[in-house]
Amino acid sequence: MRVYGVVLIGCGHIGEEHIQDIYYRDNIKIVATVDTDVERAKLFSRKFGAEFYGTDYKAFINLDEVDIVIIATYVNTHLSILKDCLKANKHVLCEKPIAKTLDEGKEFCELVKNSDSKVLIAHVLRHNETYLKVKELIDSNIIGKIKMIRMVQNHNTMDWNRYKKLLEDCTPIIDCGVHYIDITQWFNNSKIVEVSGHGLLLDDDAPGPYNYGFITMKLENGCYSSYEAGWSKNLASCNIKEFIGEKGRISLVLQACREANREEGDLIQIYLSETKEYISVNMRSKYKNMYGQIEALISMIEDDIPAFPTMDEVYDAFRIANAADYAIINNKTVIVADYN
Ligand SMILES: NC(=O)c1ccc[n+]([C@@H]2O[C@H](COP(=O)([O-])OP(=O)(O)OC[C@H]3O[C@@H](n4cnc5c(N)ncnc54)[C@H](O)[C@@H]3O)[C@@H](O)[C@H]2O)c1
Incomplete structure (x- = not known):
């Protein structure tokens, strides 16, 4: 070895x-x-x-x-x-x-x-088993074509100085948004074509143009996706990941956010509207699969396999996050193809 x-x-x-x-x-x-x-x-x-x-x-x-x-x-x-x-x-x-x-x-x-x-x-969610399972379920067509995605990732910032330092460099919509923009395109096998949004300075001493942002994304396949990200002393932490399709929905509850059966890991809940059935899937929870990530790099080195996500996918998510940031700051809807 x-x-x-x-x-x-x-x-x-x-x-x-x-x-x-x-x-x-x-x-x-x-x-x-x-x-x-x-x-x-x-x-x-x-x-x-x-x-x-x-x-x-x-x-x-x-x-x-x-x-x-x-x-x-x-x-x-x-x-x-x-x-x-x-x-x-x-x-x-x-x-x-x-x-x-x-x-x-x-x-x-x-x-x-x-x-x-x-x-x-390090798009670590691409190496997270729970996200890989949700991708597999969506691809199996269990909920039909995805019509809407709702994602919220708000942090209450107990360590305000650390977040202030991060905000000096980057807004939460770019910093954290690159993950969820990438997820949106990956899960849909479709490209985001339009973005808009708004942002607020929730804390007067927060650096940057805003420390809370909300964006909506329209995809080529007709799906709409929304993403909310705030780092604030005043916001409550909140984590919502919901994928709503033609035949039901998939909701993802991280282990840390589960109210019951937390010991069973992350919860993927599938609701099928036709039969009014709920299906629960418990996943071994490893939010940041860092070893999986470095193993992926080692496979790239040893077996010459492409990066996951590819550099083009990474750049695309980064470009769209920047377009969303521009949309917020300038109060405009941005056509992604025009934002270069
Ligand atoms: N993948 C994820 O889920 C995830 C989560 C959090 C942060 N991040 C990213 O990780 C990066 C760091 O964020 P963080 O939360 O760890 O910040 P942090 O402030 O906790 O840590 C950054 C560290 O880098 C050090 N540092 C800065 N410049 C340096 C240099 N030139 N040489 C050596 N050390 C240097 C700082 O002293 C600090 O200890 C950011 O790009 C952030 O977006 C990714």
Whole structure:
């Protein structure tokens, strides 16, 4: 078995989700943990058995024993770190969104496509078994053609400073929206053609144009999808994922949101309107399947299989999220094909 040397850049919230699910695996060796905050880099190296730690990733990414770099830093650093990793001929698992602006996003994709390194963007829901099951159910036509999708992902921000930092870089509609825009197109096998929405500054001290956004998306196949995302001291946390079809609906309740039978994992509930039947499916819950994600990157390296999602799908979700952000800020409906 080949053992992959890994450097983690960014020892924050998502960096910890990555490393805690991979550090003990037989095919992974953590070479270095890096953070601009040296104490965090040191803590992670101790906790997860890294050989080195430091504040400057350039000191580690060229090491021969390094094969994969995980980029788990703020959005505005992703492109420059990617460039250095590609120069060092390393494979990359990079957090979404890929970049801060659309032009930088384009550059990111071009660089990846023209490189021999393998790059996977962390659209982690593509590797979540519950979402894969919902996709399978939709494709089986159990609820017929999807007419509408309702998605809500609101966070009550106990750690306001962390969210303020994220808001400086990116609105929630771009930051978190890239996941759900991607899901909308993936589940429908159809493209979003039009977006509109509104946004509000719910907290006076929130950075950015808004910290709560609501968007609606119209797809080529006629489906409408809505997505709501807010990070606020005042909002209640809320998680709704509902797929409404011609013959019923599929609702997804994450384990953490279940009122009963929580020990049974995520709940997928299918309602069939013709027979008035409910079907329940319990899924082993692993919201952030980080090892599954790095295994997907390893398959790309070993078997030369395409990224999941592909770079084109990633860029498409990023472009549409930017179009939605533009629609909110300018109070306009945006035709996606015109937004480049
Ligand atoms: N895939 C997901 O589900 C998911 C969830 C949350 C966040 N994210 C993404 O992950 C990224 C980070 O978000 P977070 O919530 O972990 O933020 P965070 O603030 O918790 O952590 C970011 C860390 O990166 C460090 N850092 C910043 N610039 C650095 C640099 N140049 N070199 C080394 N370290 C650096 C910071 O000191 C901090 O510790 C964002 O792009 C965010 O959108 C993804």
